[in-house]
Amino acid sequence: MLEVEGLAKRYGEVVAIRDLSLHLDAGSTLVLLGQNGAGKTTALRCLSGLLLPTAGRVLVGGRDSALEPDAVRAQVGLVPEVPGLYDRMPARGYLDFFGRIYGLDEATRSRRIGRLLELFDLADAGERWLGSFSKGMRQKVALIRATLHRPPLVLADEPTSALDPDSSRVAWRYLEELRADGAALVVCTHNLEEAQALAGEIGIMSGGRLLALGELQQLTRAAGLKKRREVVERPTLEEVYLAIVGNGAEDEARPA
């Protein structure tokens, strides 16, 4: 579903991403971890066709983001870190607007919006203006908006950062449902427990580089933790993450 080869992105003199390569099949999950400024958001923007690569290429469903950016974006659902909602629109009208942008017919829009508002416990707030929504409610609406057209690739930048534990569980269950239906998920998060629970591939980024990529066991080996006496047999993702980022932290984003 997603093929990334040697992706690099520069903003003027600042190199935000360097030599990022990865592959993601339909129905699989990739969790991207990294400190602030590691390049996760830029990576998601490049994967979504929102930004063009400076070098390398991104293929979504076989389409090159540099050659067919519109077609790539049509296949992607991007949940940005900031929900970016129109405050003077009711939730239902807002979601309907984006459903129309994605070319969904009225019946499909109505059905999906009704179901998702129900799922995220927002059915009663459907006619309220988004400006009156709490932070968590806004994040839920952003998640619904990005996935309303059932995109085969969902890119989520900290999708549950403002949600309470219950809502967070609903959101993850929903993303899991999308994955089970065949969508590929790329999720950026700082929540290592959630990342571990997602049980997919994990990528650790620092200074615009992908330092490590693989399942937890592979990362554990890459970090060399099992060789250390002080570490228990089954290290947590936090220990693995700190070990890997500690090794590569000197590669902070810097001018080329």
Place this chain on the structure above:
Amino acid sequence: MRLDRRKALLVAERDFRDAAGDLRLALAMAGLAIVIPIAAGSGIRALVLFGGGLSDLVERVSIVGAFFVVFLPASYSLVLALESFVGERERATLEVLLSTSLKEAEIYVGKVASVLAISLFLCFGALLVYCAVTFPGLGYFPLGVLVSLGVSTICQVAAMVAGAVIVSANARTMRAANVMASFIILPMSIVLQVEAALILVGRGELLWGFAAAMAVGAFILLRMGLGGFSREALLSRDAGTKGRLRRAKRALADAYGKAPGGLTLIRARLVPILASLLAFPVGAGLGYLAAGVLPGRVVGPVLSSVLAAAGRPDPASLALAVFLHNLLAIVVAGLLAAVTLGLTGYLLTALPGALVGYAAAVSSWSLALTGILPNGLIEIPVAAIAGGLAIHIGASAIHMEPDGGWTRRLLGAQAELAKALLWLVPLLAIGALLEAYAAQLPR
């Protein structure tokens, strides 16, 4: 670029509802669009009633009133456009819109259409109210001027909206955008004042020229806005905003270092150089025609007094004066090229051409051309090269590319002129020496 009109309409419809749905703002805009025309129209009627009836002056003031009444709602377009582009960018709603399958052109056209619709509705509404209050029973109705006002208003609003888009590509916050918007609203208010002055001195027919100039300006700005409104430009610039002055200095130094010299530069900028060169005969033709409007008996005494004031300098002083004058003209043309969109590049050759043409009209072509020989053989090509580089600076100022880099391109164009001065200045000095020592100057 192919554009799905339905999708553009979808964006326009949402933006329209958003702006019109803000009741306080809508009421304020509608109130001003109604109250001000009524007040202005009533003022004109009072002038007729208590000022001794309808006079030529009152007629002209009533037309000026129409221009002011329309300008106020037209200026709202800037507020609406800034809110629609910069405001959305600041609140991250623009990023969401950009992350969908919409093309940039669909978002751009939709947003521009929505702002235009609201602003023009207010402008023409205000004009109708003003006409309904002012003209009934007065015995005249300046239809021609009002039509030119209508056309110029459409272009004025379009220019302001497009200007706001360009601002949005370069401003991250509404505060910065509001400051940058002064560069749009101030020239527009100057245009309004010139228009008012033309009406008051009874040259209303020239307003069509303003309408045409406004149409050209709107077209250029809309094109620039479309060129600059890209995902890459809007989102990439969120990063790398530190040390701008340092980066600009480095970009200028880089551009200066990389700028080609001599013949390579002439080959690279051949088209604008030829355009500047062509301005010389065009200017000469216009100067020749101008002699019919400004006869020699009018200009002659002025020229004589200027020459008398200059005295009879020795050749060395004359050479220095000519050299400094020509150098100053090139430097000023280069400095003003960006804000005049390259016009100064044409003027650099067109104005001397106009003087030659004028001289030819009052004497003969052979005499006029003899007056600029042999120094003209050096000075005219130098002016054409400098003019061409100034035109290139102007072209760089109105050209926006999806990946941004406007500042870098503009600095690069200016660096080319600066580097060219290294060899243009000695040529200017040779031209000045020839003019002082070899040419037969008229006295």
